[in-house]
Each structure stands twice: as structure tokens, then as C-alpha cells.
Amino acid sequence: MDKRNVVIIGGGPAGLAAAIGAYEAGERDILILEREPKLGGILNQCIHNGFGLHTFKEELTGPEYANRFIRKVKELGIEYKLETTVISFDKNKVITAVNEKDGLIKIQAKAVVLCCGCRERPRGGINIAGCRSAGIYSAGTAQKLVNIEGYMPGKEIVILGSGDIGLIMARRMTFEGAKVKACVELMPYSSGLNRNIVQCLKDFDIPLLFSHTVVDIKGEGRVKSVVIAEVDEKLVPKMETAREITCDTLLLSVGLIPENELAKQAGVELSPVTNGATVDDRMMTNLDGVFECGNVLHVHDLVDFVSEESELAGKCAAKYVIGGGFEADGGTKVETYGGVRYCVPQIIEHNDDYEPFPLKMRVSNVFRNVYLRVYADGQLVAQKKKQISTPGEMETISLKAEQVEALRKAKEIKVGLEENK
Amino acid sequence: MELICICCPLGCRINIEKNAEGFDVRGNSCPRGKQYAIAEMTAPTRMVTSSVLVSGGKEKMLSLKTDKPIAKSLIFDALATLKGVVVAAPVNEGDVIKADVLGTGVNFIATRSIEKA
Ligand SMILES: Cc1cc2nc3c(=O)[nH]c(=O)nc-3n(C[C@H](O)[C@H](O)[C@H](O)COP(=O)(O)OP(=O)(O)OC[C@H]3O[C@@H](n4cnc5c(N)ncnc54)[C@H](O)[C@@H]3O)c2cc1C
Ligand code: SF4
Numbered sequence: 001m002d003k004r005n006v007v008i009i010g011g012g013p014a015g016l017a018a019a020i021g022a023y024e025a026g027e028r029d030i031l032i033l034e035r036e037p038k039l040g041g042i043l044n045q046c047i048h049n050g051f052g053l054h055t056f057k058e059e060l061t062g063p064e065y066a067n068r069f070i071r072k073v074k075e076l077g078i079e080y081k082l083e084t085t086v087i088s089f090d091k092n093k094v095i096t097a098v099n100e101k102d103g104l105i106k107i108q109a110k111a112v113v114l115c116c117g118c119r120e121r122p123r124g125g126i127n128i129a130g131c132r133s134a135g136i137y138s139a140g141t142a143q144k145l146v147n148i149e150g151y152m153p154g155k156e157i158v159i160l161g162s163g164d165i166g167l168i169m170a171r172r173m174t175f176e177g178a179k180v181k182a183c184v185e186l187m188p189y190s191s192g193l194n195r196n197i198v199q200c201l202k203d204f205d206i207p208l209l210f211s212h213t214v215v216d217i218k219g220e221g222r223v224k225s226v227v228i229a230e231v232d233e234k235l236v237p238k239m240e241t242a243r244e245i246t247c248d249t250l251l252l253s254v255g256l257i258p259e260n261e262l263a264k265q266a267g268v269e270l271s272p273v274t275n276g277a278t279v280d281d282r283m284m285t286n287l288d289g290v291f292e293c294g295n296v297l298h299v300h301d302l303v304d305f306v307s308e309e310s311e312l313a314g315k316c317a318a319k320y321v322i323g324g325g326f327e328a329d330g331g332t333k334v335e336t337y338g339g340v341r342y343c344v345p346q347i348i349e350h351n352d353d354y355e356p357f358p359l360k361m362r363v364s365n366v367f368r369n370v371y372l373r374v375y376a377d378g379q380l381v382a383q384k385k386k387q388i389s390t391p392g393e394m395e396t397i398s399l400k401a402e403q404v405e406a407l408r409k410a411k412e413i414k415v416g417l418e419e420n421k
Numbered sequence: 422m423e424l425i426c427i428c429c430p431l432g433c434r435i436n437i438e439k440n441a442e443g444f445d446v447r448g449n450s451c452p453r454g455k456q457y458a459i460a461e462m463t464a465p466t467r468m469v470t471s472s473v474l475v476s477g478g479k480e481k482m483l484s485l486k487t488d489k490p491i492a493k494s495l496i497f498d499a500l501a502t503l504k505g506v507v508v509a510a511p512v513n514e515g516d517v518i519k520a521d522v523l524g525t526g527v528n529f530i531a532t533r534s535i536e537k538a
Binding site: 044047048049146149150194198 | 424426431432467470480484486493496534
């Protein structure tokens with residue numbers, strides 16, 4: 001069996017940054033396993049601009065952003081295997097993978113970093129009558145078809161859900177000559193970025209219908225029309241408002257789910273809120289030496305934050321290997337209250353010589369004029385004033401050294417949202 | 422005209438009208454919003470991204486972007502200049518695929534490299 005120090009599963013932005021982080025922390029024996037024929041992950045199909053504003057202060061397209069990291073990985077001489085799919089790993093960090101050249105590979109790793117990204121919520125996950133016809137695609141599948149395969153899935157489009165991928169695809173299909181008739185959103189707000197609502201819908205006069213849903217899909221063999229209706233406060237369709245829109249294609253942009261099947265089988269504890277692992281501030285899961293970061297941990301809106309988080313995970317994985325493991329000290333669980341749905345990391349360790357870290361969270365509704373507050377043993381440690389906080393945007397609270405120290409000493413940590421009174 | 426400011430997550434709804442002195446801007450919570458609204462009224466621009474077919478390459482499609490923002494009113498004309506374009510591999514990231522689009526001085530450039538098959 002092959003023996004490696006740090007093995008990274010997934011070569012998307014998370015895996016690339018984790019590898020670079022591990023290298024920079026002094027580790028040299030690093031291997032990335034990627035099932036696609038290319039590094040870069042989902043960014044390869046995101047050909048629009050708007051990536052990297054935070055990190056590089058310039059607006060890159062997805063492939064350009066990925067390439068900056070791919071070039072760095074190659075420059076550093078970090079090893080990677082493409083078209084290699086990990087089929088399992090266990091709590092002893094034995095990884096099983098397959099590829100055409102080597103067949104079945106078994107690797108004993110000292111540390112594993114899970115960077116498998118997320119997948120789209122499948123159509124089975126939502127209930128629409130008549131969901132059998134051809135012409136129904138997830139927005140990400142349509143993105144791949146148009147941008148990678150050069151194939152247009154349809155001419156008259158309705159989009160269900162106003163997530164960013166759906167918004168981006170509304171513009172992309174319009175550019176390719178399609179007519180996007182409406183974007184239909186169940187909630188009274190969008191989970192997409194404002195910028196995308198303006199530049200992908202408003203610019204082309206595509207209506208965005210809040211508090212609406214698709215109640216029926218018509219057409220034998222191929223979609224011919226969809227029936228949409230307004231919903232009440234309980235999200236139940238008001239059938240008297242139903243109207244039919246002719247279209248040949250329905251795109252679903254109804255959310256992403258972290259890809260944690262492998263992790264689950266290995267015994268990684270998952271959070272029911274994020275569908276990702278529960279991690280401590282070193283990005284380590286409940287399994288000793290198994291780390292997780294990027295979209296597989298929790299869905300990010302901006303890839304810049306994926307890179308940042310993953311670099312930290314990579315560094316910690318390297319420190320784990322170089323130091324011969326971490327001393328377990330239990331740590332303190334981070335509790336959330338008042339509209340904060342989750343906070344990553346979920347556990348903060350007491351030992352104080354690890355890397356500094358930020359707190360990342362999402363809220364459950366649209367809140368105006370509020371404070372995000374962090375308490376350690378009842379003492380206010382950090383806060384951030386927000387004019388507006390929405391479920392579509394991840395909130396980050398950066399911590400200074402003394403704030404980190406206060407959290408490390410605490411027996412009780414609370415993160416929540418309070419009205420500005 | 423009603424606009425949504427995209428300069429920060431607040432997304433203020435801004436009303437902007439022309440008047441004798443220039444513009445009457447309402448609804449913005451900060452000066453950045455006013456600037457944005459005036460730019461959108463006078464000379465709105467956008468980056469444009471698209472893709473074209475590749476021949477003899479390891480991949481089928483080449484992704485492109487404008488190297489500078491282009492007038493919003495020219496988006497569809499600019500895209501039309503890409504119709505039927507097929508690029509022969511190899512291509513390098515940054516290569517100019519269509520120079521001086523519509524005489525604007527803006528170029529469509531490759532956003533990825535594609536090797537020969
Ligand atoms: C369809 C889609 C479109 C998106 N569009 C945008 C966008 O426009 N803008 C934006 O900011 N964000 C977008 N996102 C979010 C985007 O995914 C993240 O910003 C970022 O790409 C996450 O990086 P990652 O490395 O965690 O995941 P990914 O980029 O998904 O990379 C995960 C990698 O792991 C590999 N992998 C998974 N399982 C295995 C396995 N078992 N063995 C080997 N390799 C494996 C995958 O092949 C993939 O390359 C999109 C996400 C999706 C799903
Ligand atoms: S006007 Fe100012 S506060 Fe309002 S969205 Fe624009 S930048 Fe933000």
C-alpha cells in the first residue's frame with residue numbers, strides 16, 4: 001500500500017488551496033486526487049466574470065481564477081492524479097480510489113482533506129406534478145451543456161429558483177439567443193446576489209416573480225408549458241392565481257447540497273443544518289486527522305472564501321502531520337441563537353497555538369438593522385453591525401488575536417443575532 | 422428610472438431623474454449609490470463573457486471575455502461578431518480572439534488555454 005502524508009480528495013478551488021496551504025506550512029508529501037480530467041472543479045464551467053474580487057482585487061472569470069491556483073500547484077511541484085475517483089476511505093485514513101491506468105489504488109494517508117464540493121439538489125428533491133418530460137434540467141447541468149459541450153438545451157426557458165447559478169444561466173441562455181420568460185422564486189426574497197439579479201435579469205427585462213412556484217408541468221415527451229401560481233405566507237400555492245407559460249425548457253436552481261457520501265460512510269459526523277461535517281477551528285472533523293473545507297463543508301457564495309478556508313485547512317493538516325497529531329482537548333461547542341442558523345467552526349479548541357480563524361455563519365431570514373454578536377462565558381467578545389443580513393449571503397466575523405484567545409478560554413460560546421436597540 | 426444599487430448587499434432602490442442641473446437621485450443610502458445611478462443613466466457598461474467552438478483541440482469550447490467593459494447597448498452586437506467563429510487549437514489564456522470589437526477598441530480574449538488534441 002502506498003503511504004502518503006497529506007491526501008486531498010477533490011481538485012477544485014478547495015483542494016488546490018488546501019494543497020498550497022499544506023505546502024506553505026512545510027509539508028512536501030502531498031497528493032491531490034481528482035475524478036475529472038482537469039483540475040479546477042466546478043469553476044471550469046463558470047465562464048462568467050465576478051470571481052476573485054476579494055482575493056485579487058480584480059474581476060476574473062471562473063477558469064481564470066482556477067488557473068491562478070492550478071499554476072501555483074504546478075510551480076510548487078505538488079503531485080496530483082486526474083481521472084481518479086475516490087470510492088471510499090475509512091477512519092484509519094486508508095483511501096481506495098480507481099482510475100483507468102492503475103486500476104484500484106489503496107493509499108495510507110497520515111491526514112486526509114475532504115474537498116469534494118457540492119452537487120445540485122436533484123429534481124426528486126422538489127415536488128412538482130408532471131415532472132417526467134424531457135426539457136427539465138438543473139441549472140448547473142445546463143451550464144455544463146452550454147459552456148463545455150456547446151449545446152443549447154432549449155429556446156424558451158422558465159427558471160424555478162433564483163439561486164446564483166439560475167440567474168447566471170438566465171443571462172447566458174439569453175446571450176445564446178434563447179428567450180427566458182420568467183424566473184420564479186418561492187420565497188419573498190432571492191438567495192442570489194443583488195448584482196446577479198440586476199445584471200442577469202433586469203438588464204434583459206426578465207421578470208423575477210417572488211412568492212411564486214411551478215405547480216404543473218405540461219407536455220408529452222417534451223415540456224410544452226409550465227403552470228405557475230402565487231403562494232401564501234405558508235408557501236401553499238393559491239390555485240386561483242395559476243397561469244400557464246409556454247416554454248420548452250424548465251431550469252431548476254433550487255440549491256446545492258454538500259457531497260458527503262464518502263464522509264458519512266467513514267463515520268464523519270455531519271451537521272443537519274449545513275449537511276457538511278462538524279469541524280473545530282482547525283477544520284478537523286470528529287475523525288482524527290480528517291479535515292474538511294470548501295463547499296463540501298458548507299455552501300459558499302464566493303469562491304474567494306472557499307480558497308481562504310481551504311488554505312487554513314491545508315495548513316492545519318500539515319501541522320497535524322509534522323507535529324505527529326493533535327492533542328485532543330475537547331474544545332467548546334459554538335451555540336447559535338436568534339436567527340443565526342449555523343456557525344462554522346462548530347467547535348473551538350482550548351489549545352492556543354493553532355492558526356487564527358474567522359467565524360462564518362448564515363441567517364434564517366432577511367433581517368434589517370441588527371448586530372451579529374459573539375459571547376464567551378456571557379462576555380461580549382466581538383460584534384458586527386449589519387444594515388441588512390440575508391440568507392443568501394454568508395456572514396463572516398474576523399477575529400483578532402485577543403478575541404481568539406477569549407474564545408479559546410471559554411466554557412460557553414454563543415453566536416447570534418440581536419436587534420439594534 | 423428605478424435602479425437597484427449593486428455596490429453593496431443593501432441593494433437600495435434608487436430613483437433617478439434628469440433635471441435642469443443634472444440628476445435628481447433619491448433612495449440611495451450613501452454617495453456610492455448616487456455615483457452608480459448616474460453612471461447607469463449616462464454610460465452603463467458591462468463585461469461580456471461567452472464561448473466559441475474550437476477545432477483540433479482537447480476541448481470543444483473556448484470561453485471568452487471582453488478585456489474591458491463595453492457599452493451595455495452594444496452587448497448583443499458584440500456577441501453577434503462571434504457568430505460562426507471557430508478557433509484552431511492551441512489557444513493560450515489571454516490570446517485575442519476578436520480584436521477591436523465594433524470599433525470600440527475592446528477585444529474578446531480567451532479565458533483559458535486549450536491544447537492541441
Ligand atoms: C453547478 C454549480 C455552479 C456554480 N456556479 C458558481 C458561480 O457561478 N459563482 C460562484 O462563486 N460559485 C459557484 N458555484 C459554487 C462553487 O462550487 C464554489 O464557489 C467553489 O467551486 C467550491 O469549490 P470546491 O473546491 O469546494 O468545490 P468544487 O469546485 O465542486 O470541486 C470539487 C472537486 O472535487 C472532485 N471530487 C468530488 N468527489 C470526488 C471523489 N470521490 N474523488 C475524486 N474527486 C472528487 C470534483 O470532481 C471537483 O473537481 C457553483 C457550484 C455549482 C455546483
Ligand atoms: S446606495 Fe450605498 S448603501 Fe445603498 S446599496 Fe448602494 S452602496 Fe449600498
